[in-house]
Amino acid sequence: MRYRFIPLFIVLLTLLSGCQSATQLSVIGFNVESGDADPNYIANQYIKPIRGVDLWGFSEVQNQSWADRFESAIEINNQADFKSLLGTTGNADKLAIVYNSNQLNLIKKEELNQINIGGSVRAALVGHFQVKSTGQEFLFMVNHLYRTNDRSRHEQARLLNRWAQKQTLPIIAVGDYNFDWDVKNGDSKRDPGYDLLTENDVFTWVRPQEIIATHCSTRYNTVLDFVFISSRPKPISASSKILYPEADYCPDTPQKSDHRPVQATFVLPKVQP
Structure with missing residues (x-):
């Protein structure tokens, strides 16, 4: 299943015609390449110019100092108080969430330790949020799956699918999934982890109209970074x-990330927790 783009005026009409409990959200997933990038350069060049995004999911965050730098860059052009959540796993390649605290209440933060296979990579980082204006609750999850171990990456995808089946709230999942969706032939040429994650329509890729490689590589022309x-x-x-x-x-370059950020916008129906 693919989601098609719906013009903004239709979304606004929906919101104004009695569906007052619907919630519009904008999110970004961004691998910032800890260890081979300058957080100040990334913050100034690629984060600060972006407006109107409620939630950011970062992967490969070196430490809290990096998360704080990105948080302050986001605040400059958004006139809101953002807060950060830093994962505890991944050593110098941690996961982080930065969210608009003027718009969102954080109900709970958790890490899915079963996704951290072998204890040497990253547990999925999940924030349970409530939209202040509508009361809508949802889960926002950041992932960075194995790159070098296919078997473990596929097991991570299976475990995420099983976890999601048990949830009753909407889930927005961003991150670097390393699914190598081929830019030209991805419908038939991709990592099996993609199919394991989306099995039985538990997750659906919010597929961009224009697909380009999200990773700067001379070897691969693929999408690694997704929003589900x-x-x-x-x-x-x-x-x-x-x-x-x-x-x-x-x-x-040594200054910027070798990944492109991916942005998605949603209108979610009201769901009781």
């Missing part, structure tokens, strides 16, 4: 785009 939405309950609308598609974003 749980299919039950189904969102009213969902769309996404890969940011900074310009050809000169790549190749990688």
Whole structure:
């Protein structure tokens, strides 16, 4: 199943025609390449210019100092108080969530330790949020799955699928999944982990209209970074785009990340927790 883009005026009409409990959210997932990037450069060049995003999911965050730097960059052009959550796993390649605390209440933070297979990578980082204006609750999850171990990556995808089946709230999942969706032939050429994660329509990729490689690589022309939405309950609308598609974003340099950020916008129906 693919979600098609729904024009903004239709979304607004939906919101104004009695569906007052619907919630619009904008999110970004961004691998910031700890160990081979400058957080100040990334913050100034690629984070600060972006407006209107409620939730950011970062992977490969070196430490709390990096998370704080990104948080302050987000606040500059958004006139809101953002707060950060840093995962405890992954050593110098941690996961982080930065959220708009003016719009969202954090109910609970948790880490899915079963996803950290062998204890040497990263547990999925999950924030349980409530939208202040509508009371809508949802789960926002950040992942960074194994790159070098196919078997473990596939097991991580299975475990995430099983976990999601047990949830009753909408789930928005961002991150670097290392599923190598081929830019030209991804419908038939991709890592099996993609199919294990989305099995039985538990998750659906919010597929961009224009697909380009999210990773600067001379070896692969693939999408590694995704935004998924749980299919039950189904969102009213969902769309996404890969940011900074310009050809000169790549190749990688010691200052910037070798991944492009991915942004998605949703309208979620009201669901009781």
